[in-house]
Amino acid sequence: MPFHIAEHQLIGSVVLILSLIGLIKDQWFLANTRKGQRLTRSLGATRALWVLRLIFITGVLFGGALAAGWIQPVQWD
Numbered sequence: 001m002p003f004h005i006a007e008h009q010l011i012g013s014v015v016l017i018l019s020l021i022g023l024i025k026d027q028w029f030l031a032n033t034r035k036g037q038r039l040t041r042s043l044g045a046t047r048a049l050w051v052l053r054l055i056f057i058t059g060v061l062f063g064g065a066l067a068a069g070w071i072q073p074v075q076w077d
Contacts, residue, residue: 008073012066019059026052 022029030036030048039048065071 009067009069011073012063012068015059015063016067017063019056019063022056023053023060026056 026049030040030045030052036048036052039051042048043051062071066073
């Protein structure tokens with residue numbers, strides 16, 4: 001019997017994992033990427049860090065909900 005995982009579970013898990021990595025590496029992201037540097041220049045270091053954390057926390061919540069099946073992706077028939 002081959003291993004089977006639903007597409008929305010896979011996508012949700014990947015979003016969850018990448019968002020967790022982003023939360024762990026938030027300082028690196030702000031310092032070493034162009035988008036992070038632009039965010040820091042426009043908002044300041046403290047506010048940019050909180051905005052970035054909010055984005056990653058949203059990704060964790062959305063990815064977890066998608067992987068758990070609490071929300072369903074749009075399906076075009």
